[in-house]
Structure formats: structure tokens, C-alpha cells
């Protein structure tokens with residue numbers, strides 16, 4: 001069984017701070033991590049390998065530094081890792097990202113057929129959840145998003161059953177391999193890699209593929225040029241027309257602060273006072 | 282990649298000639314088992330404004346199984362502002378599945394050629410939007426917080442938060458049509474329904490055989506929704522952030538919430554730290570809420586949090602830092618230590634309620 005897991009290296013958003021004066025983000029010293037949602041995809045692929053044997057390949061499209069994220073995946077037990085990196089990819093939107101990743105997957109399939117493609121449900125930086133569906137459509141694979149559980153895999157009949165989180169409930173779905181799964185968060189827990197894998201990961205010669213290796217001839221089909229969406233402006237959110245009415249009486253007690261707030265709020269918003277009074281009953 | 286790395290576009294880009302005839306604004310009306318997701322009505326409210334700015338029709342797309350109340354849904358959509366509804370009903374469309382729904386919506390777009398197509402950013406909407414946009418090779422902007430029309434170019438200016446910073450970005454799809462966007466539930470206001478409004482139903486046949494569809498739904502297990510917090514529809518929310526310092530201090534948030542009969546919410550860091558459940562996260566990657574009163578304690582007001590609660594009628598912020606960004610958009614601000622202000626507020630509301638009770 002051959003699973004390919006698509007991952008992304010992202011800045012650890014939990015450690016990002018916004019500069020209090022300039023309102024821009026302070027990236028310095030923010031560590032890069034594997035997109036946390038992708039770890040659920042990788043762990044699920046590793047579990048299938050534990051059960052059925054086979055190979056887990058991890059793929060990422062990104063700058064050269066994304067190599068670190070791939071090595072981390074190898075240390076968890078992934079077998080092979082491919083970094084797809086090319087200057088012309090800079091500024092790619094989700095449509096182009098799925099294009100380049102699909103070209104990469106096709107290249108992988110030339111040497112080994114793929115049974116399952118995994119992605120996380122979305123990234124923590126872009127938050128779009130569009131790349132997984134994009135790859136599935138381009139490959140004409142069945143798409144299973146928000147999978148909470150792989151119920152079983154029948155390799156002989158090439159069938160898989162999964163539970164999928166739908167809006168108001170859970171769907172039990174059956175489909176055929178190969179297919180693409182986007183894994184829901186919280187569905188498993190990433191293992192600790194063993195020492196052998198740790199050493200192997202450090203030494204492993206991972207593959208670095210550029211645009212031409214994956215067969216994308218025209219640089220205008222990727223990056224900013226190839227992307228249908230363009231960013232027309234970046235701006236700071238507008239403050240409300242009036243800044244907050246600040247209740248900040250240096251020497252006043254919290255008790256007085258609270259009653260000042262209520263008094264002002266209820267005078268200016270009588271409807272809110274009635275709403276809260278309803279709760280007295 | 283992320284928007285951050287992308288430079289704003291400078292020169293004007295012309296629409297591809299294949300798309301110049303594309304007209305009208307469409308909203309995908311999401312329904313499961315005859316139940317319409319309220320985000321669809323919110324989108325019709327927003328779509329009405331876009332259609333009026335463009336001077337075109339607002340159309341709903343209703344996809345359902347044959348036994349479901351498709352025409353009833355269309356009638357409701359007219360009440361919320363649609364001029365026309367495309368209705369597809371077929372046995373293979375009874376349960377949501379990516380393959381037949383993608384085909385249904387993609388074929389419809391290719392036949393009737395809308396310039397804008399909007400979907401709710403629900404699990405269903407995201408699954409479908411990403412698939413349809415890729416099949417059509419057009420642009421899709423996820424989780425928009427504002428949608429405007431540039432009347433000259435007829436471009437849709439779709440605004441969403443950028444990564445990390447307290448910044449927003451506006452994204453255009455200049456050369457391709459339709460311009461696609463998803464919007465999260467509760468981001469746009471629910472329009473008032475006018476049941477007397479009428480519209481035109483266009484019934485469209487759908488030819489796809491069950492035998493040609495690979496994925497099968499074996500079972501559907503509805504959620505047990507009791508005991509689950511429902512922040513998006515709560516009238517009052519008390520929320521806490523990292524400024525509360527310790528998980529134990531979150532009890533102060535629960536105390537105030539109990540007195541007010543409010544739901545408890547929080548920022549992403551406190552959810553990630555496990556102080557409260559995921560269902561209670563407010564913001565871009567959590568829930569969007571529209572309460573009558575939102576009390577935020579120890580929350581800085583980062584854009585990713587703000588977009589989830591900006592629609593609240595009254596926002597009260599408690600923060601020890603007078604320069605915290607949340608004071609830029611809260612209505613009332615208390616500069617102070619949340620650990621002492623929260624209990625004082627709890628007492629003040631208790632006293633107020635006791636008085637209201639006495640007054641009858």
C-alpha cells in the first residue's frame with residue numbers, strides 16, 4: 001500500500017505577535033513547524049502502513065527551508081520525502097498549488113502507483129481547505145473530506161470505508177481506491193518516532209524537484225502569473241467610527257467601574273437592558 | 282502559499298473574452314434533508330446588494346433529492362431576495378456527495394454562466410467550492426468578511442484576513458468567471474424575509490446514473506446536538522483570552538456567564554491550551570458569532586478574533602493594556618485586571634438582575 005501525504009511548513013502561529021504600534025506581524029524568531037492539521041494525515045498514513053505494510057511518501061511544495069519539515073516527517077516514520085521547490089512558484093494561489101502538487105503526484109506514480117493521498121483538513125496560515133479538493137479533481141480521484149475515521153480497507157477489492165464529518169452528522173461512506181482523504185483534526189495522536197528513524201531522517205537524501213522535473217514547462221502557468229486570484233490591497237482593519245468609551249478611573253474600585261459600565265451601557269442601549277432583564281425571570 | 286507572500290497587483294487586467302457574456306449573481310442554497318443552512322439566507326442578503334450594484338438578477342441554486350421540498354426551498358429563497366432559482370432534484374442528489382454535486386453545479390455554471398458564485402463556508406460548502414473552482418479553473422476566495430463590486434470592471438472585491446498579522450487583504454479574480462467566494466456562517470447579517478416576494482423557478486434535469494457514481498453513502502448518523510454549545514446563535518457571550526493567565530481563572534468567565542445566562546467563548550490560544558472546548562473558539566478558524574452583548578476579558582483583539590465577533594451589537598472589552606487593539610472596535614472598554622474586574626461585573630449584574638426581579 002502506497003500513501004502519499006501532502007504537508008506544508010507554516011510559521012507557528014501560536015508564537016506570532018503583532019507589533020503593538022505598527023500593527024504588523026513580528027516574524028523574527030518565529031519557528032517554522034509542520035502545519036498541525038497535516039500531522040493527523042501523516043499519522044493515519046503511518047497506521048495504515050503498520051497494518052498493511054507498504055510505503056509512506058511525504059511531499060511538500062515550498063522554499064528550500066521546508067526540507068526541515070520533511071525530515072521531521074521522516075523521523076516519525078515516513079519512508080520517502082520530496083521537496084518541490086522552484087522560484088517560479090512564489091505567489092501561487094490554491095488553484096496553482098493544486099496544479100503543481102498534482103504534477104508532482106503524477107511524477108511519483110511513474111515509479112510507484114499510489115493508493116491513497118492524504119492532506120490535512122486545511123492549513124493554519126491560509127485556512128482555505130482548497131488544495132486537497134483541488135488535487136482530487138485534477139487527478140479525478142474520489143474526494144473524502146473531513147474524514148474522522150478510516151473504518152476499514154479491503155485491499156483485495158480495492159475498497160475503503162470511512163466516517164466523514166458532515167454538517168449535522170456523520171456520513172459512513174464507501175469508495176474505491178485510489179482516493180484522496182483530508183483528515184479531520186483530533187482523530188489520532190502523532191507517535192514518537194523511534195531512534196532508528198531519527199538517525200535515518202538526519203542522513204536521508206531527500207529528493208528536491210524543480211518545475212521541470214514535474215513536467216511544468218511554462219513558468220507562466222504557476223506563481224503569481226498562473227494564479228486566477230490576485231491580491232489588490234493589504235490594509236489594517238478600520239477602527240469603529242468611535243473608539244471604545246474607556247472606563248478607566250485610575251483610583252476607582254472595580255466595583256464602581258462595573259456599575260459605571262452598566263449604567264452607561266443601559267442608558268445607551270435600552271434594548272440590551274430589556275434583554276438582560278428577561279433573564280431575571 | 283499564503284497571501285502574505287503575494288504582492289498587490291498593479292496594472293489593470295482584462296477579462297478573458299470567453300467570459301464577457303457571464304452575468305448574474307448566484308448563491309448555492311445549501312440544504313440537507315430539506316433543511317436549509319441559514320448561511321444560505323445570509324448569503325442571499327449579501328448577494329442582493331451585489332446584484333443591485335451590478336444591475337443583474339440574484340439567483341439561487343437548489344440541489345436536492347426528489348422527495349425533498351425543493352420548490353418550498355425556492356419559495357423561501359425568493360422571500361430572502363432571490364429573483365430566480367435553479368432547481369435540480371434527482372435520486373443521486375439525495376445525500377451530499379462530492380462527485381454528483383460537483384457535476385451538477387459545474388454543468389449549471391457552464392450552461393447559465395453567472396459572474397459571481399457564492400457558497401457558505403460549511404463543511405459541505407468548502408468541499409463543493411474547492412472542487413467546482415478547480416474543475417472550472419477559476420479563482421475562489423475562502424472565508425470572506427466583506428464583498429464589494431467595482432462597478433466599472435464588474436470585479437468582485439473579496440476581503441479576508443491575511444495570515445498572522447492584524448491585516449486584511451482584498452482579492453480579485455480579474456480574468457476568470459465566475460468569481461467564487463465562500464463566507465462563513467453568521468459573518469453576514471440575516472436579511473428580513475418578505476414572504477410576499479415571488480420569483481421564477483427553472484427546473485433543470487440532471488442526468489447521472491447511480492451506477493456511475495463511485496462513492497456510496499452507507500449510513501448517516503445525525504449528531505446528538507443536546508449539550509453542545511451553540512455560540513453562533515447565542516444572545517450573550519462572555520469570552521476569555523490568554524490575558525486570564527491560568528486555566529483556573531477561567532472560572533471567573535463561567536461565573537459571569539452563569540449570571541447572565543450566557544455562552545462561554547474564548548480566543549484560539551486558550552482553546553489550544555485546552556482551557557475550553559474547540560466548539561467555543563471564536564474567530565476566523567472558530568465560530569462566528571452575532572450576540573447582542575459580547576464581553577471579552579484578556580483578549581487582545583487580533584484580526585482573526587475580531588472577524589468572528591465584530592457583528593456583535595455591543596462589545597465590552599476588559600484589558601489591562603490601554604493600547605490593546607480590541608479598544609479600537611469595542612463599544613465599551615474597561616482598562617484593568619480581568620481577575621478583579623470580572624468578579625465585580627458578576628456582582629454588578631447580579632445586583633441589577635435582583636432589582637429587575639423586584640421591580641417585576
Ligand SMILES: Cc1cc2nc3c(=O)[nH]c(=O)nc-3n(C[C@H](O)[C@H](O)[C@H](O)COP(=O)(O)OP(=O)(O)OC[C@H]3O[C@@H](n4cnc5c(N)ncnc54)[C@H](O)[C@@H]3O)c2cc1C
Pocket residue numbers: 013124125126127444445521522523524525547548549550551562563564565566567568578579580581582583584585586589599600601602605617618619620
Ligand atoms: C490562520 C489563523 C487563524 C486564527 N484563528 C483564530 C481564531 O479563530 N480565534 C482567535 O481568537 N484567534 C485566532 N488566531 C490567533 C490570533 O492571531 C491571535 O493570536 C489570538 O486571537 C490572540 O489571543 P488572545 O487575545 O487571547 O491572546 P494575546 O494576543 O496574547 O492577548 C492577551 C491580552 O490579554 C491582555 N492581558 C494580559 N493580562 C491581563 C490581565 N491581567 N487582565 C486583562 N487583560 C490582560 C493583554 O494586554 C493582551 O491584550 C488565528 C491566527 C491565525 C494565523
